[in-house]
Amino acid sequence: MLNIEPIGDCIPIRSARAAIVVALRALELPSDACIGVPLYCCPVVFKAIKAVGCNVRFIDVEPDTFCMSVADLEAKIAQIDAVVAVHMFGNVCDMQRIKVVAQGKPIIEDCAQSIGSAINGQMTGSFGDIAVFSFRSGKYLSVGEGGALYAKDDKILSSISQLVSELPVPGRMDDCMHVIKTYIRSILRSKPLWGLIGCRLWSAYNKSTAFAEKTPIAMTQMFRSDIAITSDRLAALNGLIEKQRGNADYFSESLALAFCKVPDEKTGAFYNRYLYPVMLSEAHDREAIVAYLLERKIGTIQPYKDIAEIAAAHYDYAGDCPMAEQVARRVLVFPCYHALKKEELQKIAQSVTQALQLTGPAAGSNELFMREAMDDPAQ
Structure with missing residues:
Protein backbone atom coordinates (compact mmCIF):
# COMPACT_ATOMS: atom_id res chain seq x y z
CA MET A 1 0.00 0.00 0.00
CA LEU A 2 1.28 3.48 -0.85
CA ASN A 3 1.88 5.85 2.01
CA ILE A 4 -0.88 8.46 1.84
CA GLU A 5 -0.21 11.70 3.67
CA PRO A 6 -3.31 12.48 5.77
CA ILE A 7 -4.90 15.93 6.07
CA GLY A 8 -5.80 16.03 9.73
CA ASP A 9 -7.83 12.88 10.27
CA CYS A 10 -8.90 12.78 6.62
CA ILE A 11 -7.64 10.86 3.59
CA PRO A 12 -6.88 13.14 0.62
CA ILE A 13 -8.08 12.40 -2.91
CA ARG A 14 -8.20 14.18 -6.29
CA SER A 15 -11.65 15.76 -5.81
CA ALA A 16 -14.87 15.61 -3.81
CA ARG A 17 -16.62 13.86 -6.69
CA ALA A 18 -13.91 11.19 -6.71
CA ALA A 19 -14.39 11.00 -2.94
CA ILE A 20 -18.08 10.19 -3.39
CA VAL A 21 -17.17 7.36 -5.79
CA VAL A 22 -14.74 5.92 -3.23
CA ALA A 23 -17.25 6.38 -0.40
CA LEU A 24 -19.93 4.42 -2.25
CA ARG A 25 -17.47 1.66 -3.06
CA ALA A 26 -16.28 1.51 0.55
CA LEU A 27 -19.86 0.93 1.70
CA GLU A 28 -19.98 -2.17 -0.52
CA LEU A 29 -23.47 -1.42 -1.80
CA PRO A 30 -25.07 -3.49 -4.56
CA SER A 31 -24.20 -2.19 -8.03
CA ASP A 32 -27.83 -1.19 -8.64
CA ALA A 33 -28.35 0.38 -5.22
CA CYS A 34 -30.63 3.42 -5.02
CA ILE A 35 -29.02 6.50 -3.46
CA GLY A 36 -31.19 9.24 -2.00
CA VAL A 37 -29.81 12.71 -2.79
CA PRO A 38 -31.35 16.19 -2.83
CA LEU A 39 -32.34 17.40 -6.28
CA TYR A 40 -30.97 20.84 -5.46
CA CYS A 41 -27.22 20.30 -5.29
CA CYS A 42 -24.20 20.15 -7.57
CA PRO A 43 -24.98 17.65 -10.36
CA VAL A 44 -21.51 16.11 -10.11
CA VAL A 45 -22.95 14.25 -7.09
CA PHE A 46 -25.39 12.50 -9.45
CA LYS A 47 -22.55 11.81 -11.87
CA ALA A 48 -20.50 10.16 -9.12
CA ILE A 49 -23.44 7.99 -8.08
CA LYS A 50 -23.94 6.78 -11.64
CA ALA A 51 -20.20 6.19 -12.03
CA VAL A 52 -20.38 3.30 -9.57
CA GLY A 53 -23.48 1.82 -11.21
CA CYS A 54 -25.96 3.07 -8.60
CA ASN A 55 -29.27 4.79 -9.24
CA VAL A 56 -30.30 8.27 -8.12
CA ARG A 57 -33.47 8.83 -6.08
CA PHE A 58 -34.17 12.52 -5.80
CA ILE A 59 -35.26 14.07 -2.51
CA ASP A 60 -36.86 17.50 -2.11
CA VAL A 61 -35.32 20.27 0.00
CA GLU A 62 -36.38 22.47 2.92
CA PRO A 63 -37.14 26.09 1.96
CA ASP A 64 -35.48 27.48 5.09
CA THR A 65 -32.08 25.77 4.62
CA PHE A 66 -32.06 24.54 0.97
CA CYS A 67 -30.90 21.21 2.43
CA MET A 68 -32.55 17.77 2.26
CA SER A 69 -36.20 17.58 3.32
CA VAL A 70 -36.53 15.08 6.15
CA ALA A 71 -40.24 14.66 5.42
CA ASP A 72 -39.63 13.79 1.77
CA LEU A 73 -36.77 11.47 2.72
CA GLU A 74 -39.10 9.67 5.12
CA ALA A 75 -41.71 9.28 2.38
CA LYS A 76 -39.13 7.70 0.02
CA ILE A 77 -36.82 5.85 2.42
CA ALA A 78 -38.25 2.42 1.54
CA GLN A 79 -36.91 2.91 -2.01
CA ILE A 80 -33.43 3.97 -0.86
CA ASP A 81 -30.32 1.94 0.07
CA ALA A 82 -28.10 4.87 1.18
CA VAL A 83 -28.33 8.63 1.63
CA VAL A 84 -26.10 11.50 0.50
CA ALA A 85 -26.90 14.45 2.77
CA VAL A 86 -25.62 17.68 1.20
CA HIS A 87 -24.98 20.66 3.50
CA MET A 88 -25.93 23.37 1.02
CA PHE A 89 -24.23 26.80 1.01
CA GLY A 90 -22.70 26.06 4.43
CA ASN A 91 -26.18 25.65 5.95
CA VAL A 92 -26.66 22.34 7.74
CA CYS A 93 -28.97 19.37 7.22
CA ASP A 94 -31.01 18.17 10.19
CA MET A 95 -28.64 15.26 10.72
CA GLN A 96 -30.26 13.97 13.91
CA ARG A 97 -33.62 13.51 12.19
CA ILE A 98 -32.05 12.21 8.98
CA LYS A 99 -30.25 9.49 10.97
CA VAL A 100 -33.53 8.44 12.59
CA VAL A 101 -35.41 8.39 9.27
CA ALA A 102 -32.57 6.51 7.52
CA GLN A 103 -33.24 3.51 9.79
CA GLY A 104 -29.62 2.41 9.88
CA LYS A 105 -29.01 2.80 6.15
CA PRO A 106 -25.57 4.31 5.45
CA ILE A 107 -25.25 8.08 5.22
CA ILE A 108 -22.59 10.02 3.31
CA GLU A 109 -22.28 13.66 4.34
CA ASP A 110 -21.35 15.95 1.47
CA CYS A 111 -19.43 18.71 3.27
CA ALA A 112 -18.00 20.31 0.12
CA GLN A 113 -19.58 23.63 1.16
CA SER A 114 -19.85 23.16 4.94
CA ILE A 115 -16.33 22.82 6.32
CA GLY A 116 -16.46 24.51 9.73
CA SER A 117 -20.26 24.36 10.05
CA ALA A 118 -21.64 22.61 13.11
CA ILE A 119 -24.76 21.35 14.88
CA ASN A 120 -24.82 21.76 18.66
CA GLY A 121 -21.06 22.07 18.63
CA GLN A 122 -20.53 18.92 16.56
CA MET A 123 -18.85 19.50 13.21
CA THR A 124 -20.54 18.54 9.97
CA GLY A 125 -18.92 15.41 8.62
CA SER A 126 -19.02 13.65 11.98
CA PHE A 127 -22.67 12.53 11.88
CA GLY A 128 -22.77 10.11 8.95
CA ASP A 129 -20.84 6.97 8.10
CA ILE A 130 -18.54 8.81 5.67
CA ALA A 131 -17.90 12.48 4.99
CA VAL A 132 -16.47 14.07 1.86
CA PHE A 133 -14.84 17.51 1.63
CA SER A 134 -13.77 19.72 -1.27
CA PHE A 135 -10.76 22.01 -1.64
CA ARG A 136 -11.55 23.07 -5.20
CA SER A 137 -10.99 26.69 -6.26
CA GLY A 138 -13.58 28.94 -4.70
CA LYS A 139 -14.04 26.88 -1.53
CA TYR A 140 -12.90 28.06 1.91
CA LEU A 141 -9.77 25.94 1.49
CA SER A 142 -9.20 26.94 -2.13
CA VAL A 143 -6.21 25.08 -3.53
CA GLY A 144 -7.08 24.31 -7.15
CA GLU A 145 -8.44 20.78 -6.84
CA GLY A 146 -8.47 18.23 -4.09
CA GLY A 147 -10.86 16.62 -1.67
CA ALA A 148 -10.83 14.40 1.37
CA LEU A 149 -12.72 11.55 3.03
CA TYR A 150 -13.39 10.94 6.70
CA ALA A 151 -14.96 8.08 8.63
CA LYS A 152 -15.20 7.45 12.37
CA ASP A 153 -15.45 3.69 11.94
CA ASP A 154 -11.98 2.12 11.68
CA LYS A 155 -13.15 -0.60 9.30
CA ILE A 156 -14.69 1.87 6.88
CA LEU A 157 -11.68 4.17 7.14
CA SER A 158 -9.37 1.26 6.39
CA SER A 159 -11.45 0.37 3.33
CA ILE A 160 -11.31 3.99 2.13
CA SER A 161 -7.55 4.10 2.64
CA GLN A 162 -7.10 0.89 0.66
CA LEU A 163 -9.26 2.12 -2.22
CA VAL A 164 -7.46 5.47 -2.42
CA SER A 165 -4.03 3.84 -2.21
CA GLU A 166 -4.88 1.81 -5.33
CA LEU A 167 -5.56 4.95 -7.37
CA PRO A 168 -2.87 6.31 -9.71
CA VAL A 169 -0.48 8.90 -8.32
CA PRO A 170 -0.11 12.04 -10.52
CA GLY A 171 3.44 12.35 -11.82
CA ARG A 172 5.67 15.40 -11.43
CA MET A 173 4.91 16.64 -14.93
CA ASP A 174 1.16 16.27 -14.26
CA ASP A 175 1.61 18.19 -11.03
CA CYS A 176 3.51 21.00 -12.77
CA MET A 177 0.86 21.32 -15.48
CA HIS A 178 -1.84 21.34 -12.80
CA VAL A 179 -0.12 24.21 -10.98
CA ILE A 180 0.13 26.23 -14.21
CA LYS A 181 -3.53 25.62 -15.15
CA THR A 182 -4.70 26.45 -11.64
CA TYR A 183 -2.74 29.71 -11.68
CA ILE A 184 -4.25 30.71 -15.04
CA ARG A 185 -7.77 29.88 -13.86
CA SER A 186 -7.16 31.83 -10.66
CA ILE A 187 -6.09 35.05 -12.38
CA LEU A 188 -8.95 34.76 -14.89
CA ARG A 189 -11.37 34.58 -11.96
CA SER A 190 -9.83 37.55 -10.15
CA LYS A 191 -9.89 41.29 -10.68
CA PRO A 192 -9.42 42.77 -13.18
CA LEU A 193 -9.34 39.84 -15.63
CA TRP A 194 -12.63 38.36 -14.42
CA GLY A 195 -14.52 41.45 -15.52
CA LEU A 196 -12.47 41.96 -18.68
CA ILE A 197 -12.45 38.41 -20.06
CA GLY A 198 -12.94 35.66 -17.46
CA CYS A 199 -16.71 36.06 -17.11
CA ARG A 200 -17.18 35.89 -20.89
CA LEU A 201 -14.95 32.84 -21.23
CA TRP A 202 -16.84 31.01 -18.49
CA SER A 203 -20.20 31.91 -20.03
CA ALA A 204 -19.05 30.73 -23.47
CA TYR A 205 -17.75 27.47 -21.98
CA ASN A 206 -21.06 26.74 -20.26
CA LYS A 207 -23.02 27.42 -23.44
CA SER A 208 -20.76 25.38 -25.74
CA THR A 209 -19.94 22.39 -23.54
CA ALA A 210 -22.40 19.54 -23.07
CA PHE A 211 -23.22 18.52 -19.50
CA ALA A 212 -21.71 15.06 -19.95
CA GLU A 213 -18.35 16.64 -20.83
CA LYS A 214 -18.21 18.98 -17.83
CA THR A 215 -16.47 18.19 -14.53
CA PRO A 216 -15.15 14.72 -15.40
CA ILE A 217 -14.34 12.42 -12.48
CA ALA A 218 -10.59 11.87 -12.49
CA MET A 219 -9.93 8.88 -10.24
CA THR A 220 -6.42 9.60 -8.97
CA GLN A 221 -4.78 10.54 -5.72
CA MET A 222 -4.51 14.21 -4.81
CA PHE A 223 -1.84 16.38 -6.38
CA ARG A 224 1.08 16.82 -3.99
CA SER A 225 1.04 20.57 -4.61
CA ASP A 226 -2.61 20.72 -3.52
CA ILE A 227 -1.90 18.71 -0.37
CA ALA A 228 0.88 21.13 0.59
CA ILE A 229 -1.32 24.20 0.02
CA THR A 230 -4.23 22.67 1.94
CA SER A 231 -2.05 21.91 4.93
CA ASP A 232 -0.65 25.46 4.92
CA ARG A 233 -4.08 27.09 4.70
CA LEU A 234 -5.82 24.99 7.33
CA ALA A 235 -4.44 27.21 10.10
CA ALA A 236 -6.22 30.26 8.64
CA LEU A 237 -9.61 28.54 8.18
CA THR A 300 -23.80 37.01 -8.93
CA ILE A 301 -24.51 33.28 -9.07
CA GLN A 302 -27.75 31.51 -9.92
CA PRO A 303 -26.75 28.14 -8.44
CA TYR A 304 -27.95 25.03 -10.22
CA LYS A 305 -30.68 26.96 -12.04
CA ASP A 306 -31.05 24.19 -14.65
CA ILE A 307 -30.87 21.31 -12.17
CA ALA A 308 -34.38 19.97 -12.83
CA GLU A 309 -33.74 19.89 -16.59
CA ILE A 310 -30.34 18.23 -16.12
CA ALA A 311 -31.79 15.64 -13.73
CA ALA A 312 -34.68 14.87 -16.08
CA ALA A 313 -32.44 14.56 -19.15
CA HIS A 314 -29.70 12.42 -17.57
CA TYR A 315 -30.98 10.83 -14.35
CA ASP A 316 -34.71 10.07 -14.88
CA TYR A 317 -35.99 12.79 -12.56
CA ALA A 318 -39.78 12.51 -12.45
CA GLY A 319 -40.72 15.98 -11.20
CA ASP A 320 -41.48 15.05 -7.59
CA CYS A 321 -39.34 17.71 -5.85
CA PRO A 322 -41.40 20.90 -6.25
CA MET A 323 -39.63 22.95 -3.59
CA ALA A 324 -36.20 22.18 -5.06
CA GLU A 325 -37.47 23.37 -8.44
CA GLN A 326 -38.71 26.62 -6.88
CA VAL A 327 -35.38 27.16 -5.16
CA ALA A 328 -33.54 26.62 -8.45
CA ARG A 329 -35.72 29.30 -10.09
CA ARG A 330 -35.56 31.84 -7.29
CA VAL A 331 -32.25 31.70 -5.41
CA LEU A 332 -29.61 34.32 -6.12
CA VAL A 333 -26.17 34.50 -4.50
Whole structure:
Protein backbone atom coordinates (compact mmCIF):
# COMPACT_ATOMS: atom_id res chain seq x y z
CA MET A 1 0.00 0.00 0.00
CA LEU A 2 1.28 3.48 -0.85
CA ASN A 3 1.88 5.85 2.01
CA ILE A 4 -0.88 8.46 1.84
CA GLU A 5 -0.21 11.70 3.67
CA PRO A 6 -3.31 12.48 5.77
CA ILE A 7 -4.90 15.93 6.07
CA GLY A 8 -5.80 16.03 9.73
CA ASP A 9 -7.83 12.88 10.27
CA CYS A 10 -8.90 12.78 6.62
CA ILE A 11 -7.64 10.86 3.59
CA PRO A 12 -6.88 13.14 0.62
CA ILE A 13 -8.08 12.40 -2.91
CA ARG A 14 -8.20 14.18 -6.29
CA SER A 15 -11.65 15.76 -5.81
CA ALA A 16 -14.87 15.61 -3.81
CA ARG A 17 -16.62 13.86 -6.69
CA ALA A 18 -13.91 11.19 -6.71
CA ALA A 19 -14.39 11.00 -2.94
CA ILE A 20 -18.08 10.19 -3.39
CA VAL A 21 -17.17 7.36 -5.79
CA VAL A 22 -14.74 5.92 -3.23
CA ALA A 23 -17.25 6.38 -0.40
CA LEU A 24 -19.93 4.42 -2.25
CA ARG A 25 -17.47 1.66 -3.06
CA ALA A 26 -16.28 1.51 0.55
CA LEU A 27 -19.86 0.93 1.70
CA GLU A 28 -19.98 -2.17 -0.52
CA LEU A 29 -23.47 -1.42 -1.80
CA PRO A 30 -25.07 -3.49 -4.56
CA SER A 31 -24.20 -2.19 -8.03
CA ASP A 32 -27.83 -1.19 -8.64
CA ALA A 33 -28.35 0.38 -5.22
CA CYS A 34 -30.63 3.42 -5.02
CA ILE A 35 -29.02 6.50 -3.46
CA GLY A 36 -31.19 9.24 -2.00
CA VAL A 37 -29.81 12.71 -2.79
CA PRO A 38 -31.35 16.19 -2.83
CA LEU A 39 -32.34 17.40 -6.28
CA TYR A 40 -30.97 20.84 -5.46
CA CYS A 41 -27.22 20.30 -5.29
CA CYS A 42 -24.20 20.15 -7.57
CA PRO A 43 -24.98 17.65 -10.36
CA VAL A 44 -21.51 16.11 -10.11
CA VAL A 45 -22.95 14.25 -7.09
CA PHE A 46 -25.39 12.50 -9.45
CA LYS A 47 -22.55 11.81 -11.87
CA ALA A 48 -20.50 10.16 -9.12
CA ILE A 49 -23.44 7.99 -8.08
CA LYS A 50 -23.94 6.78 -11.64
CA ALA A 51 -20.20 6.19 -12.03
CA VAL A 52 -20.38 3.30 -9.57
CA GLY A 53 -23.48 1.82 -11.21
CA CYS A 54 -25.96 3.07 -8.60
CA ASN A 55 -29.27 4.79 -9.24
CA VAL A 56 -30.30 8.27 -8.12
CA ARG A 57 -33.47 8.83 -6.08
CA PHE A 58 -34.17 12.52 -5.80
CA ILE A 59 -35.26 14.07 -2.51
CA ASP A 60 -36.86 17.50 -2.11
CA VAL A 61 -35.32 20.27 0.00
CA GLU A 62 -36.38 22.47 2.92
CA PRO A 63 -37.14 26.09 1.96
CA ASP A 64 -35.48 27.48 5.09
CA THR A 65 -32.08 25.77 4.62
CA PHE A 66 -32.06 24.54 0.97
CA CYS A 67 -30.90 21.21 2.43
CA MET A 68 -32.55 17.77 2.26
CA SER A 69 -36.20 17.58 3.32
CA VAL A 70 -36.53 15.08 6.15
CA ALA A 71 -40.24 14.66 5.42
CA ASP A 72 -39.63 13.79 1.77
CA LEU A 73 -36.77 11.47 2.72
CA GLU A 74 -39.10 9.67 5.12
CA ALA A 75 -41.71 9.28 2.38
CA LYS A 76 -39.13 7.70 0.02
CA ILE A 77 -36.82 5.85 2.42
CA ALA A 78 -38.25 2.42 1.54
CA GLN A 79 -36.91 2.91 -2.01
CA ILE A 80 -33.43 3.97 -0.86
CA ASP A 81 -30.32 1.94 0.07
CA ALA A 82 -28.10 4.87 1.18
CA VAL A 83 -28.33 8.63 1.63
CA VAL A 84 -26.10 11.50 0.50
CA ALA A 85 -26.90 14.45 2.77
CA VAL A 86 -25.62 17.68 1.20
CA HIS A 87 -24.98 20.66 3.50
CA MET A 88 -25.93 23.37 1.02
CA PHE A 89 -24.23 26.80 1.01
CA GLY A 90 -22.70 26.06 4.43
CA ASN A 91 -26.18 25.65 5.95
CA VAL A 92 -26.66 22.34 7.74
CA CYS A 93 -28.97 19.37 7.22
CA ASP A 94 -31.01 18.17 10.19
CA MET A 95 -28.64 15.26 10.72
CA GLN A 96 -30.26 13.97 13.91
CA ARG A 97 -33.62 13.51 12.19
CA ILE A 98 -32.05 12.21 8.98
CA LYS A 99 -30.25 9.49 10.97
CA VAL A 100 -33.53 8.44 12.59
CA VAL A 101 -35.41 8.39 9.27
CA ALA A 102 -32.57 6.51 7.52
CA GLN A 103 -33.24 3.51 9.79
CA GLY A 104 -29.62 2.41 9.88
CA LYS A 105 -29.01 2.80 6.15
CA PRO A 106 -25.57 4.31 5.45
CA ILE A 107 -25.25 8.08 5.22
CA ILE A 108 -22.59 10.02 3.31
CA GLU A 109 -22.28 13.66 4.34
CA ASP A 110 -21.35 15.95 1.47
CA CYS A 111 -19.43 18.71 3.27
CA ALA A 112 -18.00 20.31 0.12
CA GLN A 113 -19.58 23.63 1.16
CA SER A 114 -19.85 23.16 4.94
CA ILE A 115 -16.33 22.82 6.32
CA GLY A 116 -16.46 24.51 9.73
CA SER A 117 -20.26 24.36 10.05
CA ALA A 118 -21.64 22.61 13.11
CA ILE A 119 -24.76 21.35 14.88
CA ASN A 120 -24.82 21.76 18.66
CA GLY A 121 -21.06 22.07 18.63
CA GLN A 122 -20.53 18.92 16.56
CA MET A 123 -18.85 19.50 13.21
CA THR A 124 -20.54 18.54 9.97
CA GLY A 125 -18.92 15.41 8.62
CA SER A 126 -19.02 13.65 11.98
CA PHE A 127 -22.67 12.53 11.88
CA GLY A 128 -22.77 10.11 8.95
CA ASP A 129 -20.84 6.97 8.10
CA ILE A 130 -18.54 8.81 5.67
CA ALA A 131 -17.90 12.48 4.99
CA VAL A 132 -16.47 14.07 1.86
CA PHE A 133 -14.84 17.51 1.63
CA SER A 134 -13.77 19.72 -1.27
CA PHE A 135 -10.76 22.01 -1.64
CA ARG A 136 -11.55 23.07 -5.20
CA SER A 137 -10.99 26.69 -6.26
CA GLY A 138 -13.58 28.94 -4.70
CA LYS A 139 -14.04 26.88 -1.53
CA TYR A 140 -12.90 28.06 1.91
CA LEU A 141 -9.77 25.94 1.49
CA SER A 142 -9.20 26.94 -2.13
CA VAL A 143 -6.21 25.08 -3.53
CA GLY A 144 -7.08 24.31 -7.15
CA GLU A 145 -8.44 20.78 -6.84
CA GLY A 146 -8.47 18.23 -4.09
CA GLY A 147 -10.86 16.62 -1.67
CA ALA A 148 -10.83 14.40 1.37
CA LEU A 149 -12.72 11.55 3.03
CA TYR A 150 -13.39 10.94 6.70
CA ALA A 151 -14.96 8.08 8.63
CA LYS A 152 -15.20 7.45 12.37
CA ASP A 153 -15.45 3.69 11.94
CA ASP A 154 -11.98 2.12 11.68
CA LYS A 155 -13.15 -0.60 9.30
CA ILE A 156 -14.69 1.87 6.88
CA LEU A 157 -11.68 4.17 7.14
CA SER A 158 -9.37 1.26 6.39
CA SER A 159 -11.45 0.37 3.33
CA ILE A 160 -11.31 3.99 2.13
CA SER A 161 -7.55 4.10 2.64
CA GLN A 162 -7.10 0.89 0.66
CA LEU A 163 -9.26 2.12 -2.22
CA VAL A 164 -7.46 5.47 -2.42
CA SER A 165 -4.03 3.84 -2.21
CA GLU A 166 -4.88 1.81 -5.33
CA LEU A 167 -5.56 4.95 -7.37
CA PRO A 168 -2.87 6.31 -9.71
CA VAL A 169 -0.48 8.90 -8.32
CA PRO A 170 -0.11 12.04 -10.52
CA GLY A 171 3.44 12.35 -11.82
CA ARG A 172 5.67 15.40 -11.43
CA MET A 173 4.91 16.64 -14.93
CA ASP A 174 1.16 16.27 -14.26
CA ASP A 175 1.61 18.19 -11.03
CA CYS A 176 3.51 21.00 -12.77
CA MET A 177 0.86 21.32 -15.48
CA HIS A 178 -1.84 21.34 -12.80
CA VAL A 179 -0.12 24.21 -10.98
CA ILE A 180 0.13 26.23 -14.21
CA LYS A 181 -3.53 25.62 -15.15
CA THR A 182 -4.70 26.45 -11.64
CA TYR A 183 -2.74 29.71 -11.68
CA ILE A 184 -4.25 30.71 -15.04
CA ARG A 185 -7.77 29.88 -13.86
CA SER A 186 -7.16 31.83 -10.66
CA ILE A 187 -6.09 35.05 -12.38
CA LEU A 188 -8.95 34.76 -14.89
CA ARG A 189 -11.37 34.58 -11.96
CA SER A 190 -9.83 37.55 -10.15
CA LYS A 191 -9.89 41.29 -10.68
CA PRO A 192 -9.42 42.77 -13.18
CA LEU A 193 -9.34 39.84 -15.63
CA TRP A 194 -12.63 38.36 -14.42
CA GLY A 195 -14.52 41.45 -15.52
CA LEU A 196 -12.47 41.96 -18.68
CA ILE A 197 -12.45 38.41 -20.06
CA GLY A 198 -12.94 35.66 -17.46
CA CYS A 199 -16.71 36.06 -17.11
CA ARG A 200 -17.18 35.89 -20.89
CA LEU A 201 -14.95 32.84 -21.23
CA TRP A 202 -16.84 31.01 -18.49
CA SER A 203 -20.20 31.91 -20.03
CA ALA A 204 -19.05 30.73 -23.47
CA TYR A 205 -17.75 27.47 -21.98
CA ASN A 206 -21.06 26.74 -20.26
CA LYS A 207 -23.02 27.42 -23.44
CA SER A 208 -20.76 25.38 -25.74
CA THR A 209 -19.94 22.39 -23.54
CA ALA A 210 -22.40 19.54 -23.07
CA PHE A 211 -23.22 18.52 -19.50
CA ALA A 212 -21.71 15.06 -19.95
CA GLU A 213 -18.35 16.64 -20.83
CA LYS A 214 -18.21 18.98 -17.83
CA THR A 215 -16.47 18.19 -14.53
CA PRO A 216 -15.15 14.72 -15.40
CA ILE A 217 -14.34 12.42 -12.48
CA ALA A 218 -10.59 11.87 -12.49
CA MET A 219 -9.93 8.88 -10.24
CA THR A 220 -6.42 9.60 -8.97
CA GLN A 221 -4.78 10.54 -5.72
CA MET A 222 -4.51 14.21 -4.81
CA PHE A 223 -1.84 16.38 -6.38
CA ARG A 224 1.08 16.82 -3.99
CA SER A 225 1.04 20.57 -4.61
CA ASP A 226 -2.61 20.72 -3.52
CA ILE A 227 -1.90 18.71 -0.37
CA ALA A 228 0.88 21.13 0.59
CA ILE A 229 -1.32 24.20 0.02
CA THR A 230 -4.23 22.67 1.94
CA SER A 231 -2.05 21.91 4.93
CA ASP A 232 -0.65 25.46 4.92
CA ARG A 233 -4.08 27.09 4.70
CA LEU A 234 -5.82 24.99 7.33
CA ALA A 235 -4.44 27.21 10.10
CA ALA A 236 -6.22 30.26 8.64
CA LEU A 237 -9.61 28.54 8.18
CA ASN A 238 -11.30 29.68 11.39
CA GLY A 239 -10.30 33.28 10.77
CA LEU A 240 -11.70 33.20 7.23
CA ILE A 241 -14.99 31.77 8.45
CA GLU A 242 -15.26 34.39 11.20
CA LYS A 243 -14.66 37.21 8.72
CA GLN A 244 -17.13 35.85 6.19
CA ARG A 245 -19.79 35.30 8.85
CA GLY A 246 -19.29 38.92 9.82
CA ASN A 247 -19.95 39.99 6.24
CA ALA A 248 -23.08 37.84 6.12
CA ASP A 249 -24.31 39.27 9.41
CA TYR A 250 -23.78 42.76 8.03
CA PHE A 251 -25.96 42.03 5.01
CA SER A 252 -28.65 40.41 7.15
CA GLU A 253 -28.71 43.39 9.52
CA SER A 254 -28.45 46.05 6.82
CA LEU A 255 -31.15 44.80 4.49
CA ALA A 256 -34.79 44.55 5.48
CA LEU A 257 -35.67 41.92 2.90
CA ALA A 258 -39.41 42.50 2.60
CA PHE A 259 -39.79 40.32 -0.48
CA CYS A 260 -36.90 37.92 -0.03
CA LYS A 261 -35.77 35.21 2.34
CA VAL A 262 -32.29 34.58 3.73
CA PRO A 263 -31.74 31.37 5.73
CA ASP A 264 -31.41 32.06 9.45
CA GLU A 265 -29.30 29.79 11.61
CA LYS A 266 -31.52 27.26 13.33
CA THR A 267 -31.23 26.84 17.08
CA GLY A 268 -27.96 25.12 17.91
CA ALA A 269 -26.62 25.43 14.34
CA PHE A 270 -23.48 27.23 13.17
CA TYR A 271 -23.32 28.11 9.46
CA ASN A 272 -19.96 28.87 7.90
CA ARG A 273 -21.73 31.25 5.47
CA TYR A 274 -19.78 29.88 2.54
CA LEU A 275 -22.33 31.57 0.28
CA TYR A 276 -25.03 34.16 0.93
CA PRO A 277 -28.17 32.98 -0.88
CA VAL A 278 -31.30 35.12 -1.19
CA MET A 279 -34.62 33.48 -2.03
CA LEU A 280 -36.47 35.94 -4.26
CA SER A 281 -40.23 36.20 -4.35
CA GLU A 282 -41.88 34.82 -7.48
CA ALA A 283 -42.57 38.41 -8.57
CA HIS A 284 -38.90 39.31 -8.86
CA ASP A 285 -37.20 39.14 -12.23
CA ARG A 286 -33.97 37.34 -11.37
CA GLU A 287 -32.37 37.95 -14.74
CA ALA A 288 -33.07 41.68 -14.45
CA ILE A 289 -31.45 41.76 -11.01
CA VAL A 290 -28.41 39.91 -12.34
CA ALA A 291 -28.07 42.35 -15.24
CA TYR A 292 -28.54 45.38 -12.97
CA LEU A 293 -25.82 44.22 -10.58
CA LEU A 294 -23.48 43.26 -13.43
CA GLU A 295 -23.73 46.81 -14.79
CA ARG A 296 -22.38 47.90 -11.41
CA LYS A 297 -19.57 45.35 -11.66
CA ILE A 298 -21.09 43.02 -9.06
CA GLY A 299 -21.06 39.38 -10.03
CA THR A 300 -23.80 37.01 -8.93
CA ILE A 301 -24.51 33.28 -9.07
CA GLN A 302 -27.75 31.51 -9.92
CA PRO A 303 -26.75 28.14 -8.44
CA TYR A 304 -27.95 25.03 -10.22
CA LYS A 305 -30.68 26.96 -12.04
CA ASP A 306 -31.05 24.19 -14.65
CA ILE A 307 -30.87 21.31 -12.17
CA ALA A 308 -34.38 19.97 -12.83
CA GLU A 309 -33.74 19.89 -16.59
CA ILE A 310 -30.34 18.23 -16.12
CA ALA A 311 -31.79 15.64 -13.73
CA ALA A 312 -34.68 14.87 -16.08
CA ALA A 313 -32.44 14.56 -19.15
CA HIS A 314 -29.70 12.42 -17.57
CA TYR A 315 -30.98 10.83 -14.35
CA ASP A 316 -34.71 10.07 -14.88
CA TYR A 317 -35.99 12.79 -12.56
CA ALA A 318 -39.78 12.51 -12.45
CA GLY A 319 -40.72 15.98 -11.20
CA ASP A 320 -41.48 15.05 -7.59
CA CYS A 321 -39.34 17.71 -5.85
CA PRO A 322 -41.40 20.90 -6.25
CA MET A 323 -39.63 22.95 -3.59
CA ALA A 324 -36.20 22.18 -5.06
CA GLU A 325 -37.47 23.37 -8.44
CA GLN A 326 -38.71 26.62 -6.88
CA VAL A 327 -35.38 27.16 -5.16
CA ALA A 328 -33.54 26.62 -8.45
CA ARG A 329 -35.72 29.30 -10.09
CA ARG A 330 -35.56 31.84 -7.29
CA VAL A 331 -32.25 31.70 -5.41
CA LEU A 332 -29.61 34.32 -6.12
CA VAL A 333 -26.17 34.50 -4.50
CA PHE A 334 -24.23 37.75 -4.29
CA PRO A 335 -20.67 38.27 -2.99
CA CYS A 336 -19.96 37.78 0.70
CA TYR A 337 -16.27 36.82 0.51
CA HIS A 338 -14.03 37.30 3.51
CA ALA A 339 -11.68 39.45 1.39
CA LEU A 340 -14.30 42.14 0.69
CA LYS A 341 -13.53 45.63 1.99
CA LYS A 342 -15.91 47.92 3.87
CA GLU A 343 -16.66 50.09 0.84
CA GLU A 344 -17.27 46.99 -1.30
CA LEU A 345 -19.77 45.62 1.22
CA GLN A 346 -21.59 48.95 1.22
CA LYS A 347 -21.72 49.07 -2.57
CA ILE A 348 -23.05 45.51 -2.79
CA ALA A 349 -25.72 46.10 -0.16
CA GLN A 350 -26.85 49.38 -1.74
CA SER A 351 -26.94 47.89 -5.23
CA VAL A 352 -28.84 44.78 -4.14
CA THR A 353 -31.38 47.01 -2.39
CA GLN A 354 -31.86 49.12 -5.49
CA ALA A 355 -32.15 46.05 -7.72
CA LEU A 356 -34.80 44.50 -5.48
CA GLN A 357 -36.73 47.77 -5.29
CA LEU A 358 -36.77 48.05 -9.07
CA THR A 359 -37.87 44.46 -9.70
CA GLY A 360 -40.07 43.69 -6.68
CA PRO A 361 -43.84 43.30 -6.44
CA ALA A 362 -44.25 47.02 -5.80
CA ALA A 363 -41.37 48.56 -7.69
CA GLY A 364 -40.81 52.12 -6.59
CA SER A 365 -42.61 51.66 -3.25
CA ASN A 366 -40.88 48.55 -1.97
CA GLU A 367 -40.57 48.33 1.83
CA LEU A 368 -37.04 47.02 1.46
CA PHE A 369 -34.69 49.64 2.82
CA MET A 370 -31.23 50.18 4.17
CA ARG A 371 -30.81 50.54 7.91
CA GLU A 372 -28.38 52.79 9.69
CA ALA A 373 -26.05 49.81 10.09
CA MET A 374 -25.02 50.47 6.49
CA ASP A 375 -22.45 52.88 7.88
CA ASP A 376 -20.76 50.22 10.00
CA PRO A 377 -20.24 46.96 8.07
CA ALA A 378 -18.61 44.00 9.75
CA GLN A 379 -14.82 44.09 9.79
